[in-house]
Every structure is written in structure tokens, then in C-alpha cells.
Amino acid sequence: MRFNHERSGDTLVVSASGRVDGSNASDFLDSLQGLFDPGDQRIILDLGGLEYISSAGLRVLLMAAQNLDKQQKSFSICSLTEAVGDVFRISGFDQIINVFPSVEDAKQG
Amino acid sequence: MSVARCQHATGAVEVKRSLRLSRSDEHGRFPDALPLIENLLTEMSEAGQWPMTLTMRANLILEELVLNTLTHGDTSGLTEVSIDLESESHSLAIRLADDGSPFNPLADAPEPDLALPLNERPIGGLGVYLVRTMGEELEYRRDGNRNHLKLVVRPES
Numbered sequence: 001m002r003f004n005h006e007r008s009g010d011t012l013v014v015s016a017s018g019r020v021d022g023s024n025a026s027d028f029l030d031s032l033q034g035l036f037d038p039g040d041q042r043i044i045l046d047l048g049g050l051e052y053i054s055s056a057g058l059r060v061l062l063m064a065a066q067n068l069d070k071q072q073k074s075f076s077i078c079s080l081t082e083a084v085g086d087v088f089r090i091s092g093f094d095q096i097i098n099v100f101p102s103v104e105d106a107k108q109g
Numbered sequence: 110m111s112v113a114r115c116q117h118a119t120g121a122v123e124v125k126r127s128l129r130l131s132r133s134d135e136h137g138r139f140p141d142a143l144p145l146i147e148n149l150l151t152e153m154s155e156a157g158q159w160p161m162t163l164t165m166r167a168n169l170i171l172e173e174l175v176l177n178t179l180t181h182g183d184t185s186g187l188t189e190v191s192i193d194l195e196s197e198s199h200s201l202a203i204r205l206a207d208d209g210s211p212f213n214p215l216a217d218a219p220e221p222d223l224a225l226p227l228n229e230r231p232i233g234g235l236g237v238y239l240v241r242t243m244g245e246e247l248e249y250r251r252d253g254n255r256n257h258l259k260l261v262v263r264p265e266s
Contacts, residue, residue: 082161096227
């Protein structure tokens with residue numbers, strides 16, 4: 001997996017690309033949480049470059065979403081590819097996490 | 110690994126592949142299954158010109174089931190996991206067999222409650238559910254000391 005991030009004010013946009021499966025899900029969690037700063041109030045995860053996710057990756061996203069929610073921070077995910085959107089729909093993640101078509105939509109949402 | 114291809118007049122390509130995982134190194138460990146599965150499916154999807162969602166669904170189903178067999182419960186008696194794949198047009202038939210403890214993915218894993226709000230959703234428990242939802246025509250049988258599972262994957266269901 002590869003990560004990029006961009007911070008503007010209290011908004012952190014993290015872009016993750018590649019694949020997240022049972023072999024790298026724990027690295028995914030560490031990398032993601034390592035990027036969060038206490039001052040970030042709004043976190044947007046751009047998954048536009050994510051080609052594949054399995055239940056191991058969903059576990060990480062759920063942990064991150066629950067942790068941020070407990071800290072009363074805003075968390076959203078955007079730009080899902082068709083394959084990842086398929087997994088989100090079936091697992092009901094699109095009902096419990098805010099999903100937007102693009103980073104711009106997520107910033108406005 | 111066996112290979113067979115057949116080009117039909119319609120342009121649909123049938124592709125068959127098999128993968129056998131066994132305790133192959135000097136410590137009696139299984140090889141790293143995920144890259145083997147990914148490579149096999151990449152090759153089949155290119156040969157069969159599969160839509161992306163078929164490749165990803167097949168990959169997810171195999172990851173969930175094979176990792177489950179290799180890592181869950183008592184794996185001391187497990188010596189082999191076999192995967193047989195056969196694609197026809199835009200569907201893929203999967204046959205899995207292993208000699209591990211009895212596990213019926215159709216009955217032995219609880220149904221997750223997808224209506225729970227974010228903070229009440231348990232971490233985990235989605236893998237087998239994804240398999241049951243994405244897979245069609247699922248059939249499980251325990252035959253002697255082996256689990257056998259058959260299913261069909263299509264790009265959309």
C-alpha cells in the first residue's frame with residue numbers, strides 16, 4: 001500500500017492506494033493512525049487508488065471510524081473504486097460511514 | 110499447477126487452473142497463500158478478459174476462505190488445501206477442499222447484524238458473510254476427513 005497526505009487547517013486528507021488484505025491490514029492501521037494529529041478535526045480518506053479490500057481491511061476502517069467517532073471527529077471516505085464500492089455495499093459500510101464521490105464533495109459534506 | 114484453455118467461437122474464453130497448498134518448507138509451514146492467489150487470478154482474468162469486479166470478488170472469496178482454513182481453529186491435522194478454478198464466459202466456478210477440522214461456512218459462522226449503528230458494530234465477523242453474499246450456488250459437504258465447498262462467482266449478483 002502507498003499513502004499520501006495533505007493537511008489544510010483542521011482537515012487531513014489521506015490517500016491510500018494499492019491493496020489491503022490479510023497480509024498488510026495491520027500495517028494499514030499503523031500507517032493510518034500514525035498520520036492523525038490531535039489537531040485534526042476532520043479526516044477524509046481518499047480510496048480512489050485502492051484496487052482491493054478484504055474483510056481484514058474493513059476491520060481497520062471500522063476501528064478507525066469508531067475511534068474517531070469517540071473523539072467526536074468527523075471521518076469520511078471518498079472516491080471508491082467499483083470493486084471496493086461493491087464490498088462496502090455488501091457489508092453495509094456505506095450505511096455507517098459517510099461516503100462521498102470525490103474529495104471535493106467530502107470537503108463540502 | 111495445471112493449465113487448460115479453450116477458445117470458443119463466441120469469443121468467451123474458458124480458463125482452468127488449480128493450486129495446491131501444502132506444508133512445504135522445512136518447518137512444515139504453508140506457503141504465503143495470498144500472493145499465490147492474487148497471481149493466479151491476475152493471470153486467469155487476463156486470459157479470460159474478466160470484468161474487474163469478478164476478479165476482485167473471486168480474490169476476496171478465496172482470501173477469506175483460505176485464510177480461515179489456514180489460521181482458524183485447530184489446524185494441526187491440516188496438510189493440504191486445494192483450489193480448483195474454472196471460468197466460463199463471465200462466471201467463475203470455485204471448488205475448495207481441505208483436510209482440516211470440519212467447518213461449514215454456510216452454517217458455522219453467525220450472521221452479522223448490518224443494521225447496528227457504527228459504534229455497536231463488532232470488529233470482524235464479515236469475511237464469511239461476504240463469501241456467502243458474493244458467492245452463488247454454494248454447496249458444502251464433509252466427506253471423510255475433508256471439507257468440500259463449491260460456489261460460483263459472477264461480477265454482479
